[in-house]
Amino acid sequence: MQAISLSRFLIEQQRQAQALPGELRLLIETVARACKTISHAVSKGALGEVLGSLGSENVQGEVQKKLDVIANELLLDANEWGGHLAAMASEEMETLYPIPNRYPKGEYLLLFDPIDGSSNIDVDLSVGTIFSVLKAPENASGREVTEQDFLQAGMHQVAAGYAIYGPQTLLVLTIGSGVYEFTLDREIGSWRMTDGPMQMPQGNREFAINMARRRQWSPQIIRYVEERIQGAEGPLGKDYNMRWTASMVADVHRILKRGGIFLYPKDARPDGTARLRLMYEANPMAFLVEQAGGAAIDGEQRLMEVLPSKLHQRIGVILGDKEEVTSLLRD
Numbered sequence: 001m002q003a004i005s006l007s008r009f010l011i012e013q014q015r016q017a018q019a020l021p022g023e024l025r026l027l028i029e030t031v032a033r034a035c036k037t038i039s040h041a042v043s044k045g046a047l048g049e050v051l052g053s054l055g056s057e058n059v060q061g062e063v064q065k066k067l068d069v070i071a072n073e074l075l076l077d078a079n080e081w082g083g084h085l086a087a088m089a090s091e092e093m094e095t096l097y098p099i100p101n102r103y104p105k106g107e108y109l110l111l112f113d114p115i116d117g118s119s120n121i122d123v124d125l126s127v128g129t130i131f132s133v134l135k136a137p138e139n140a141s142g143r144e145v146t147e148q149d150f151l152q153a154g155m156h157q158v159a160a161g162y163a164i165y166g167p168q169t170l171l172v173l174t175i176g177s178g179v180y181e182f183t184l185d186r187e188i189g190s191w192r193m194t195d196g197p198m199q200m201p202q203g204n205r206e207f208a209i210n211m212a213r214r215r216q217w218s219p220q221i222i223r224y225v226e227e228r229i230q231g232a233e234g235p236l237g238k239d240y241n242m243r244w245t246a247s248m249v250a251d252v253h254r255i256l257k258r259g260g261i262f263l264y265p266k267d268a269r270p271d272g273t274a275r276l277r278l279m280y281e282a283n284p285m286a287f288l289v290e291q292a293g294g295a296a297i298d299g300e301q302r303l304m305e306v307l308p309s310k311l312h313q314r315i316g317v318i319l320g321d322k323e324e325v326t327s328l329l330r331d
């Protein structure tokens with residue numbers, strides 16, 4: 001029997017659990033459809049003239065890749081007219097994107113990182129799209145949405161997920177009742193469920209961190225990594241492996257499937273306190289990891305309890321294996 005499609009999964013969720021309002025289903029299907037188009041553009045590579053940089057910088061001061069901008073436009077175009085959204089916000093845009101007045105408005109807020117891990121695009125390694133969905137505050141209806149309306153803790157997310165453009169194109173999704181993986185069947189253009197409800201394996205001795213930042217870590221992170229590098233001869237008495245893809249989607253996907261821990265801690269870099277973005281990267285990934293039985297913290301507290309102070313806020317991220325993550329909280 002063929003694996004069930006994303007549409008069928010969502011309709012059944014809507015019917016059985018009543019956990020999925022119709023507008024949210026439409027929103028998820030629209031994001032998933034846009035991700036198919038992005039996957040197509042990514043896979044064309046140099047033939048589609050989508051590789052390389054534009055020479056411009058985004059609001060974060062990072063050089064924009066052509067695909068960052070293409071994927072951003074695709075997500076905006078796909079989602080602005082359906083009537084399910086009040087506004088959108090993207091890592092690639094300075095401020096929020098209100099739904100144009102010519103279209104009906106809905107009650108949801110969509111946030112996305114159109115291409116995460118974009119340094120990998122030109123060398124043909126996995127990149128992805130991350131998204132998070134919040135509900136606009138009730139008092140937002142009938143007025144312009146403001147940045148303040150987006151500033152909700154991650155625990156208020158009603159859906160989150162990512163698409164990963166790797167050897168396979170996958171969509172990994174939560175609507176708050178488990179994590180499900182869908183693989184894109186390119187011949188028929190359909191997402192088919194290939195895993196779920198996913199539970200990340202615990203106890204895998206694998207950590208992911210950018211070692212080149214060691215000089216900027218806190219003593220707590222230095223100790224954590226040192227103990228693991230010492231392996232069987234160290235205080236933990238067992239060997240560990242290290243992996244770093246420099247594409248958060250790829251690193252988190254590996255951890256969801258195989259276990260382990262991902263760390264991009266707050267560090268002492270001169271321009272701020274951290275690299276990853278709370279609302280476009282940390283929160284959606286934290287939601288997925290918790291739903292799959294793992295844990296996610298900023299170094300001091302549960303990530304999904306952090307109240308954002310601005311749209312593009314950066315934050316330390318430590319997520320994955322529950323025991324490993326909580327051992328860092330205990331230290």
Ligand code: FDP
Pocket residue numbers: 115116117118119120210246247248249275276281
């Ligand atoms: P990128 O800037 O290429 O989009 O989003 C930030 C991110 O990638 C993450 O995907 C990735 O984990 C991290 O940056 C890589 O950072 P380093 O360059 O410090 O390894």
